Amino acid sequence: MRVLVTGSAGFIGFHIARRLIADGHLVVGFDGMTPYYDVTLKERRHAILAKSNGFRAKIGLLEDKAALDEAVADFRPDVIIHLAAQAGVRYSLEHPEAYVSANLDGMFNLLEAARQAAVKHLLIASTSSVYGANSKMPFRETDRTDWPITLYAATKKAGEAMSHSYAHLWKLPTTCFRFFTVYGPWGRPDMAPIKFTTAIDEGRPIEVYGEGKMRRDFTYIDDLVEAVIRLIDAVPEAGKPVLAEGVEDSLSPAGPWRVVNIGGGQPVWLMPFIETIERHLGKKAEMIMLPMQKGDVTETFADASLLTALTGFTPKTTVEEGVKALVKWYRKEVRSLGA
Known part of the structure; x- marks a missing residue:
């Protein structure tokens, strides 16, 4: 094809x-x-x-x-x-x-x-x-x-x-x-998963909007x-x-x-997502808690039933598994090159 x-x-x-x-x-x-x-x-x-x-x-x-x-x-x-x-x-x-x-x-x-x-x-x-x-x-x-x-x-x-x-x-x-909210290796550096990972690893504070009271269907x-x-x-x-x-x-x-x-239909609160990054990096985040930004929404949550009916597939990778893979890639491709 x-x-x-x-x-x-x-x-x-x-x-x-x-x-x-x-x-x-x-x-x-x-x-x-x-x-x-x-x-x-x-x-x-x-x-x-x-x-x-x-x-x-x-x-x-x-x-x-x-x-x-x-x-x-x-x-x-x-x-x-x-x-x-x-x-x-x-x-x-x-x-x-x-x-x-x-x-x-x-x-x-x-x-x-x-x-x-x-x-x-x-x-x-x-x-x-x-x-x-x-x-x-x-x-x-x-x-x-x-x-x-x-x-x-x-x-x-x-x-x-x-x-x-x-x-x-x-x-x-x-x-x-x-x-x-797609994330993983080779992700966009302007999105939260990569931004958080890089900043936490380098000892810089991260900006947490909505004071962390947001859920995303990662x-x-x-x-x-x-x-x-x-x-x-x-x-x-x-x-x-x-x-x-x-x-x-x-x-x-x-x-x-x-x-x-x-989407997987399993939204995760932002703070546990950050904690998962901390755990896999072995470092704690310094956080600056900020109000919601203009244009942000408090929650995303997919009904994936149509995707499943059409393809027999539903996204199933947990945040624990996904963040682990992201951090592994970061250490190999970003940190090691000083990028």
């Missing part, structure tokens, strides 16, 4: 591309290498992928329609996994224009390229942030997502809606998946990859919803389009 992965130098894209290569598929990675965080980390991820003959990198921005069209036309992918985006909730408060260009203009270009290529399945990364001010727990795919509280969430919600229109108009089979990267790989074969078909007791399918009545949560 030929798979185009956008955002292949990013945290999640790297892991998904590596798994696809290991499974014997041909992968083209399309990435803009933007400096949202240290580009060196992105280059190291791509260098690992480039060791395989099954991988080829194409450097370009989603906003560059000609470059994206060329990459898709040259490769002729069977499947596109679209992970590239301007990420980060807090960054959207300071640089909103980056989200409009990458997540809206870029999404349009990606949809056009996928339409022209007539791919068998388009898979698009969304986020649990689209649930916004929705307080109903756990979050189910059929819940309302009309109250985004950051521009980041609004652009990801818009991307879901844009892809639905293409699925309807052009019969383009599309699955959007909503990620829930999803270990290997679980997320397994879910995405299995969803490739779960191609949505109009008029053929999942028929399983207790499962509400998000399949559209207007086309081959579906949205799926990827």
